[in-house]
Amino acid sequence: MATPRWHGAIAVLAEMRRSPGTTRAAVAQRLGLSSGSATDITARLRELALLTETPAAAAGRGRPTTVLAPHPEGPVVIAVDLRYEDWRCAVAGLDGRPVVLDAAPHASRDPEQVLEAAGRAVRRAHARYGDRVRGVAVAAAATVQHGRVVQASSLGWGPVDLTPLGVPGVPLRIDNDATLAGVAEARDGAGAGAGTALHVTVEVGVGGTLVVDGQPVRGATGAGGEFGHLPFGDRTLRCPCGALGCWDPTVDGRALARHLGEPPPSDPRTYAVAVLRRTDPAAVAAVARAAQSLGRGIAGLVNGLDPEVVTLGGLAPPLRAAATGAFAEAFTDGLMTFRRAAPPPLRPAALGDDAALHGAAATALDAVLTEESLSAWARLRGV
Structure with missing residues (x-):
């Protein structure tokens, strides 16, 4: 206290x-x-x-x-969003509003090259803000356990050390991007005001988190929220994570390509966006199948987690909107009977593509607004 x-x-x-x-x-x-x-x-x-x-x-x-x-000379935190296709580096003051300073697509999927490019941006930000930088937080499209990346199946990575994104002498926090997006939506976005908020997002696969009183439910090792790897999918499909029957490959661009009889896309998200714009019967049918899988899986999460509200991020809202009937039928049919009269509202995420950056800034600032951290800041200011 x-x-x-x-x-x-x-x-x-x-x-x-x-x-x-x-x-x-x-x-x-x-x-x-x-x-x-x-x-x-x-x-x-x-x-x-x-x-x-x-x-x-x-x-x-x-x-x-x-x-x-x-204050214009007050503490700031650096937030890094390490995504499937690119990275972004932002800075946020005590209001938690991130401002992107640098961004670039991945020139290579090699983790060393990705981290070198993003690390240079972090170092530039540190050089610009100096001792005002009181924390660095990384949102990674990866499974994070005990604060370390243990697997990033969408990027083709196994365990990766993200400490090159840190700043000497400054606390570094590493978390899953969907978890941080869910925190941001629960605190300041579409789930604000709800004590228990479920966040589900579709990018390359499915991610999310359950947020209770503003804090994510991380599980025993911090790796909770890997919703895309629940066995809601096709038992004949091996997921890149190594498991059979994952929900992930039945919802995103890989699922759409498979339903259309096309080869797996190198960029499932961009591919999915293109298919969602199509109106031909084959694309409409493929989207409906993916939307059914999404609705059925969310119903399962609602049955098991009992949220007040569900926020939908990434491609989930456009996928739902493109096949409203198929999604709604699958969602309703998947709910336990007692839930159907008053299911939790399903709301599009309010923070868009910046949700993970907002969440990263928020969790970094949680550590800044403590007695210990503020006392250190006062000493730095000589007050």
Whole structure:
């Protein structure tokens, strides 16, 4: 628990992060602070270069209030999104809003080359922001166990050391991209306000997470949420992960190619986008089969996990929209009878392709907004 010195400060910073553009008066009201206490805390935070205040828009008579925002010289975190086809490097202040600084498609699938390219971007960001960088978080399209990549089947990787993406002396967090996207959607996106939110995304395969009170359910080793490797698929199909019958290859671009009698695509996501745009009978039938598999699998997850809301990311919303009837029938038929009268709402993700970056920034900032980290920042500032 934070000491009195930091308790109010951490609470104010958390409110600023939770509600960008909030006013000092609104924060004081939500936290039950007197006007004087709120003034003292924000003055201290300005002195520490943790927040800044600007006049809010006039709202009638009365003393003008101020809008709280991250200080322009305050702490930042670096977020890296290591995806199937490319990588992106962003920076976020205490409001958790990532700004992409650098991005590039993979010139090679060789992990050393990928990490060298992304690592150079991280080093450039560190050179730009210096000691203000208080954390680095990586969202990886991979299975992550105990904070380490143990398999990235879509990239053709086995265990890969991602420490080249870190910064000396700065904490490095590594997590699955779908897990981080789910955290972002549960906290600030389509699942905001729900205590238990299920996130399901389709990219190259299926991923996701269950988020309870803003935190992902990671399992015993951190590798939870590999929904695409549940045996919801065809038992005759061997998944690149090594298992038989995975859900993954029955939903994405590989499934569409197989239904169309075409060779496996080198880029399943781009291939799927192209097929979803087609209107010929063969493509429509292939999409319907993939949508049925998606709906049936989500029903199974709802039966087992009992979420308040389901957020759908990546290609899941367009796949559902392209075969609404097939998806709905499979989803409803897959639900236990007692759930059918009031199933959880299925909502398109609100943060789009940036969800994993938002989640990476959010989890890195969780570690920044602690008494230990803020005390270290105060020492750095000489305050």
